[in-house]
Amino acid sequence: MCHSSPVLTVALAVLTGLVALADWTAVVRERKDLETWLKPAVLVLLILTVVAAGALGHTAGVWLAVALVLGLVGDVALLDDTVESRFITGLAAFLVGHLAYVVCFVILGLTMGWWLAGGIAVMVVALAVGNGVLPGAMREDGWALVVPIAVYMAVIAAMTITAWLTQEWWIAVGASIFVVSDSSLAINKFVKPFRGARPLIMTTYHVGQALIAVGVLVLLGS
Numbered sequence: 183m184c185h186s187s188p189v190l191t192v193a194l195a196v197l198t199g200l201v202a203l204a205d206w207t208a209v210v211r212e213r214k215d216l217e218t219w220l221k222p223a224v225l226v227l228l229i230l231t232v233v234a235a236g237a238l239g240h241t242a243g244v245w246l247a248v249a250l251v252l253g254l255v256g257d258v259a260l261l262d263d264t265v266e267s268r269f270i271t272g273l274a275a276f277l278v279g280h281l282a283y284v285v286c287f288v289i290l291g292l293t294m295g296w297w298l299a300g301g302i303a304v305m306v307v308a309l310a311v312g313n314g315v316l317p318g319a320m321r322e323d324g325w326a327l328v329v330p331i332a333v334y335m336a337v338i339a340a341m342t343i344t345a346w347l348t349q350e351w352w353i354a355v356g357a358s359i360f361v362v363s364d365s366s367l368a369i370n371k372f373v374k375p376f377r378g379a380r381p382l383i384m385t386t387y388h389v390g391q392a393l394i395a396v397g398v399l400v401l402l403g404s
Contacts, residue, residue: 318372356393
């Protein structure tokens with residue numbers, strides 16, 4: 183059993199937030215030299231926070247940590263997503279990370295009801311907004327890129343729907359914000375670059391991950 187350390191957990195959570203703010207500032211100012219260190223640091227601190235909160239004492243908490251570690255791997259790979267091999271590596275890491283979230287949510291317990299409609303609604307909107315992503319990926323590199331992206335979209339849909347089925351608002355909102363981040367990244371990369379894309383992608387990514395972690399910890403403590 184892994185015991186929690188409330189004081190350390192709060193201190194790490196505050197530090198995580200401060201480093202995230204620093205990373206967002208670096209993104210806005212286009213300081214890639216700072217982003218290289220700050221972006222992974224946010225996930226490292228978030229992982230340490232859930233560990234300090236005692237997450238590893240629960241099976242669902244272990245899967246939460248696995249998902250966050252895979253997010254960290256994806257972050258490092260996508261520090262330069264202009265290189266196709268790094269983009270595919272990052273995509274694969276996040277795909278498996280979403281599967282880890284699905285396992286986490288299933289262990290926490292899923293309940294059908296109107297929450298299912300919420301998860302489906304989020305994905306319907308995301309697919310409608312990003313309807314040009316797969317055609318854009320096809321133009322860029324054909325089926326070699328379309329297939330993994332399509333699989334990724336299916337997996338993040340499963341993650342989002344199961345997140346809502348936990349009936350925990352923190353998790354449901356966090357997963358939905360994560361979808362905003364991924365959709366923004368895909369649209370900016372494969373459909374049409376838009377102003378403010380990178381700050382939007384990064385802030386929603388960090389907030390989404392953090393809210394999911396909070397929600398899981400809330401359920402583990404209840």
